[in-house]
Amino acid sequence: MATGVAAIPTLLAACGNAPSTPASAPTSVAPAAATSAPAAAASASVTAISAPAATTAASTAATSAPAVSTGQQVTLKYVTWIPEPATADPALVQGDRAMLNLFEAQNPGIKVESTVLEGAKYDQLLRPRILAGDVPDALLMQASTFATMLSEKRLLDVSNESGTTAIKNTPFLAKFYGPDGPIYAALVNGSANNFPFFYNKPTFDKLGVRPPSTMDEFMALCEKIKVGGLEAVVFGGKDLWPFQTLSLPYANAEALARVSNVDMALAKGELTASDYFGGYLTFFENMVKQGYIGKSTQTLTFPQSAQYFAEGKAATLPQGPWVPTMDEIKAVPSLQLATFAFPHPADSDGKIRLIATADRSLGISATTQHPDEAKALYNFFLDPANLGRYLTDQSLVTLTPGVNPTISSVLSDFYTSMNDTSRYTLSMPSSKVSIPAGFTNETNQSQINILAGATAEEEAARLNEEFDKVKGQIKISE
Amino acid sequence: MQTEIICKRATPQNAWRTNYIRRERVAAFIALLPALGLFGLFVLYPLGTSLFYATTDWDGLSTTYNIIGFSNFAQVFRERSIQQAFSNTLYFALLSIPSGIVLQLLLAVLLTQSLRGRSLLRTILYIPAVFSPVIVSFIWSALLQYDGVINNLLRSTGFGILAFDWLGDIYTVKNVIIGVNLWQFVGTGVVIFIASINGVPQELNEAACIDGANGWQVFFNITLPLIMPAITIVLFLSITGSLRIFELPFILTGGGPRNASTTIVMQIYNNAFGNQRFGFATALGLVFFVFIATLTLTQIFVTRKYEVEY
Numbered sequence: 001m002a003t004g005v006a007a008i009p010t011l012l013a014a015c016g017n018a019p020s021t022p023a024s025a026p027t028s029v030a031p032a033a034a035t036s037a038p039a040a041a042a043s044a045s046v047t048a049i050s051a052p053a054a055t056t057a058a059s060t061a062a063t064s065a066p067a068v069s070t071g072q073q074v075t076l077k078y079v080t081w082i083p084e085p086a087t088a089d090p091a092l093v094q095g096d097r098a099m100l101n102l103f104e105a106q107n108p109g110i111k112v113e114s115t116v117l118e119g120a121k122y123d124q125l126l127r128p129r130i131l132a133g134d135v136p137d138a139l140l141m142q143a144s145t146f147a148t149m150l151s152e153k154r155l156l157d158v159s160n161e162s163g164t165t166a167i168k169n170t171p172f173l174a175k176f177y178g179p180d181g182p183i184y185a186a187l188v189n190g191s192a193n194n195f196p197f198f199y200n201k202p203t204f205d206k207l208g209v210r211p212p213s214t215m216d217e218f219m220a221l222c223e224k225i226k227v228g229g230l231e232a233v234v235f236g237g238k239d240l241w242p243f244q245t246l247s248l249p250y251a252n253a254e255a256l257a258r259v260s261n262v263d264m265a266l267a268k269g270e271l272t273a274s275d276y277f278g279g280y281l282t283f284f285e286n287m288v289k290q291g292y293i294g295k296s297t298q299t300l301t302f303p304q305s306a307q308y309f310a311e312g313k314a315a316t317l318p319q320g321p322w323v324p325t326m327d328e329i330k331a332v333p334s335l336q337l338a339t340f341a342f343p344h345p346a347d348s349d350g351k352i353r354l355i356a357t358a359d360r361s362l363g364i365s366a367t368t369q370h371p372d373e374a375k376a377l378y379n380f381f382l383d384p385a386n387l388g389r390y391l392t393d394q395s396l397v398t399l400t401p402g403v404n405p406t407i408s409s410v411l412s413d414f415y416t417s418m419n420d421t422s423r424y425t426l427s428m429p430s431s432k433v434s435i436p437a438g439f440t441n442e443t444n445q446s447q448i449n450i451l452a453g454a455t456a457e458e459e460a461a462r463l464n465e466e467f468d469k470v471k472g473q474i475k476i477s478e
Numbered sequence: 479m480q481t482e483i484i485c486k487r488a489t490p491q492n493a494w495r496t497n498y499i500r501r502e503r504v505a506a507f508i509a510l511l512p513a514l515g516l517f518g519l520f521v522l523y524p525l526g527t528s529l530f531y532a533t534t535d536w537d538g539l540s541t542t543y544n545i546i547g548f549s550n551f552a553q554v555f556r557e558r559s560i561q562q563a564f565s566n567t568l569y570f571a572l573l574s575i576p577s578g579i580v581l582q583l584l585l586a587v588l589l590t591q592s593l594r595g596r597s598l599l600r601t602i603l604y605i606p607a608v609f610s611p612v613i614v615s616f617i618w619s620a621l622l623q624y625d626g627v628i629n630n631l632l633r634s635t636g637f638g639i640l641a642f643d644w645l646g647d648i649y650t651v652k653n654v655i656i657g658v659n660l661w662q663f664v665g666t667g668v669v670i671f672i673a674s675i676n677g678v679p680q681e682l683n684e685a686a687c688i689d690g691a692n693g694w695q696v697f698f699n700i701t702l703p704l705i706m707p708a709i710t711i712v713l714f715l716s717i718t719g720s721l722r723i724f725e726l727p728f729i730l731t732g733g734g735p736r737n738a739s740t741t742i743v744m745q746i747y748n749n750a751f752g753n754q755r756f757g758f759a760t761a762l763g764l765v766f767f768v769f770i771a772t773l774t775l776t777q778i779f780v781t782r783k784y785e786v787e788y
Binding site for chain 1: 535537538539540557558559619622623624625626643645646647648732733734735736737738748749751752753754755
C-alpha cells in the first residue's frame, strides 16, 4: 500500500512520450469533514506512508522563509474552488483556508483574502474576473485552468523557488509545468486519472457479491445489485463533473490505444469527439437502459450523491479519494467503506492506459503586485511537510516525490491494484493544449441527456457539433 | 399672382429674443452634459464596442483577435443549439406572459375587495419577489429533485405513484420553470394592478351599476380601459423578464435535460465563458437585443392605443 502511490511517479518516469491530457481533468471539491482521522469510521488501522506532522495548528507547519517585511501589512488575493468545510476541525488542514491561516500565523505582515468559486464552473467564473482586472496574486488551478493560463502567459516563473524543487527534479512533472523550460506552477494534488468505486462491505455481503476484476463481472455485479433492489451506481449528475470520475478514464483508456496524445489529436482533427467519447457513451447508455444508473443521478448534487450512497440507496459511488472525509459519509457510522478499481477494457497488449492528472496546481499571477509575498505563500504551501499534512487531512494523494501523505486504509485495495504495472501504464498529459472548459461540460451534459432519453449515437453527433464550436478557441503552444 | 417675400426685419426685440433662446438652449445642453456623458459612457460606448467585438473571433482574454465581418451574426441563425434556445425562450414567454397577466389581474381584483386579511395576503404574495432568484432556484431545486422533498413527501404519504421527475423530463421541465417563475414574480404585477385599480373613481362604477351594468361589464368596460397604463407597464416588464430568464433554468437544470430548458441568455453566457466565443456571444446578445426592443416597442405602441382618460 505504501508503495502504491509512490510507484506512480516511477511508472511515469519509465514511460516514453507524455501523451495528452483529457479534455479537462476531473475537478475535486474537498467537502466538509470533521474527524481527525482520515479513515472511514469502521476501518481498522490507517496505513501510514509517513506519519503526518503533529496535529496542533501552530506547530505543524514547517517554517518557510518569511516574506520580505517592509513593515506594512500586505494583502494577497487567493482564488480556489475548495470550499471551507462546514464543520471544520481547527486541528486539521481540511481546505485551502486552513492552510492560508497557518501561513498568516507565520507571516503576521501578510494577510490572505481567499475567494472560493464553484468548482464545476471554475474556469468560467475565473475568466470574467481576470477579464475585469481582478487577477488574484496566487491561485489554485485545475489542469485546464493551468493550460489556459500558461498559454496566455499569465503565470509567474517560479523555477527558482523552493516550492518548485521537487517539480524541477522530476522530469515528467517538469515537462508538464514547464514545457518550454521555465516552470510556472507546481503540483498540489494529482494521481492517475482513475477513480475508485466506493462500496459498503455489509451491502455487498448481504447481496452475496464481490468486487469485479473484469467488465463481465462488473455487469453481473450491477445486475445482482439491481435485483437486490438498489441502484448499482450513483453520480452527482447535477454538478456534472462527477461523471468525469468514470467517463474520462474510460474514454482515455480507449483513445490512448489509438493515439499517443489525445488532446493534440482532438485539436488537430486526428480524433473526433465522437471517436473519443462514443465508446463510453455507448457503455453509459447500456448502463442506463439496464437500470443500473437511476433517475436520481440526474438531479443529485455531488454531496447528495454521497448521502444517497451512505443511506444505502445505491450500492457503489465512483468518486475521488476524499470520500471518506465527507460529512455525509461520516454521518453513517455503520458504513464499512471499501473500494475497487473499475475494470477498464485492456488494450491488445493487455494494458490499461491511463493518464495522470494534475487535479490541483498552485501558481502565482504574472501581474501580482506583491511577488515576494506571493512566493512566500507558494513556498509555504508546497513545503513537503505542509503539503503532506494538507493532503493527509483531505485524503488526497500526489505525484510529487518527497511528499508522503497518509492514505486511508479504505483506499488500500484500490491503490494496490493501481500499482500493478503489468496491468496499467500511465502517461502525463501535455500542458501545451488548452481546450475550452465548455466542451468538457458538454461531454458531462451528454450523460444527463442519455439519462433523459437521448441515444449514445445522438449524443456523440452532438459532441462533434459542440467541438466544432470551440475548435477555433483551442490554444496549442508549440 | 405676385408672391411677396416678406422678410422679418431684425428689430432689437427679435435679436434679443433669438439670443435669449440660444442662451437657454446652451444652458440646457450644459445641464444635460453630465447625464449625456454617463449615458454615453455606460450605454453607447459598451454598445459600440460590442458591435465591434461581435465582428471578431475574440475569446474574451487574448490580446489578439481577427475581424471576421458578420460571420458571427450569420452563425447565430445557423446553430441548432441557438435555434432550440430561441424556441425554449419563446415558449417561456408565450406561456408565462398571458397566464401571468391574467393571474395577476384576477388576484389584484380579489385583493381590492373587502376581504379579511387582504393586507396579509398581499404581503404573502409579494414576499417571493423580494428574494434573489438564485436563492429561489436553490430552494426549488431541493424541492423538485427526483429524490427531493416533494417526491419523498408523496412517497411517504402513500402517493408515491405521483412522484415525478420534475426536472429530468424534457416535456415537463419547461412548465415547471414557468410555474416557479410565476410563483416568484406574481406579486410584483399584483401590486401594480392594485394601485391602478384603486385609482379608478368609484363614482364611475356606481354610475354604471345604476345604469344596470353587471360586474363583468363594469370590469371590461370601465376598469380595464382605465388601468391600461398599468397593463402596459406590467406587460412590458413581463415580456422583458420572461425573454431574459436565466437564473432559474441555470441553477435548476443547467439548461437540460437535452437542452429542453436552455435559454438565449444561457447560450450567451455559455458561449462567452464556457466556449470562449466572446465575439459570437456578443453577436447573439445584439441580435437578441434587437428582437426584444422590436417586440417591446410594438407592444407599447399597441397597448397605448387602448389607454383612455376620463
